[in-house]
């Protein structure tokens with residue numbers, strides 16, 4: 001029986017993936033092998049020794065202490081692209097709210113409760129509506145920073161709206177580049193993008209390199225009156241600099257974000273939402289299902305898909321064999337030392353796979369017969385081995 005502890009509200013569709021006979025899943029589980037969560041911050045949680053893997057039902061993993069977990073051999077997964085459409089649609093809402101007097105117009109209409117006569121109300125609205133006039137998105141330029149799962153969808157949507165699209169992504173993967181419409185004009189640096197775009201939308205992960213990406217200095221390049229959209233993370237934007245730019249004559253025209261902060265409230269030029277970019281039934285289901293499937297595949301077969309700290313590994317189970325997996329520091333000689341223990345004990349390895357990523361390596365070995373506890377203990381003692389698992393015959 002595997003145990004999976006959940007944090008946050010996880011879609012039932014994802015929870016239903018776990019077969020009841022083999023999994024105990026819930027928020028109140030002791031000694032879990034797996035963790036399933038959304039934005040809950042794990043930095044202050046003491047994870048029990050039993051934990052082997054963590055699945056983030058979502059994209060951002062800045063709520064997970066990755067470096068520490070990697071050293072402990074804990075495999076961390078996320079669900080790339082599973083909530084991208086939800087964010088894309090909210091960015092569309094953000095663009096429209098930033099270009100038209102929708103919110104101020106609605107607010108004004110709601111304030112007219114003292115008027116009881118429809119004709120009088122109609123006359124007043126026709127006289128006042130010029131205060132809520134806007135500008136069309138068609139023909140204006142959108143700058144997309146980060147052209148991954150969300151950024152590429154946003155770029156495509158903006159092109160369909162008749163916008164010009166410029167993009168900046170110095171770390172673009174080949175796969176992401178293939179997804180990108182050819183009409184997206186590539187910018188060499190952030191400053192060029194900021195000086196060109198009427199709307200700038202951020203879709204980068206919160207990393208050390210992206211913390212404060214939008215700051216006092218970069219905002220000097222912003223096109224006067226531009227709208228900045230941040231549906232990525234709070235840490236990417238220095239809010240104090242944003243407020244300063246909004247207050248300046250030639251600075252930002254509006255800040256539209258999913259990450260409110262006290263200094264952003266009560267401003268007409270800020271539209272802040274309560275981190276609802278991925279809060280749709282569809283996105284929550286997609287993420288939960290993908291996360292649950294990845295957890296189960298790892299717990300049952302040791303295969304790794306969509307990890308953010310371990311290499312992707314997929315080896316079909318050799319029939320009738322027992323599976324051993326181990327992770328180790330990525331230094332030479334470890335696999336050889338492990339194999340010599342098998343040789344010394346007449347354990348026949350039928351199939352194996354070894355992959356590395358950064359400072360860790362991960363190995364799967366299918367062996368003809370289940371090695372005894374003494375052999376497994378010997379494997380655990382090999383220098384630089386982080387952890388060893390023995391998986392029952394499939």
Ligand SMILES: NC(=O)c1ccc[n+]([C@@H]2O[C@H](COP(=O)([O-])OP(=O)(O)OC[C@H]3O[C@@H](n4cnc5c(N)ncnc54)[C@H](O)[C@@H]3O)[C@@H](O)[C@H]2O)c1
Nearest residue numbers: 059060146147148149150169171172204205231232277278
């Ligand atoms: N508001 C929400 O609810 C919500 C929902 C989903 C994701 N997000 C945030 O959006 C982020 C992006 O999500 P995604 O699914 O598109 O991820 P992704 O990994 O598919 O794409 C991120 C892209 O950013 C690029 N990048 C990295 N550093 C960069 C830099 N310095 N400048 C420009 N580009 C850079 C990467 O090369 C990659 O192409 C997530 O990490 C998460 O923080 C927020």
Ligand SMILES: O=C(O)[C@H](O)COP(=O)(O)O
Nearest residue numbers: 038039058059060278279
């Ligand atoms: O990174 C993400 O996927 C989003 O920020 C969604 O977060 P949530 O799962 O807490 O809504």
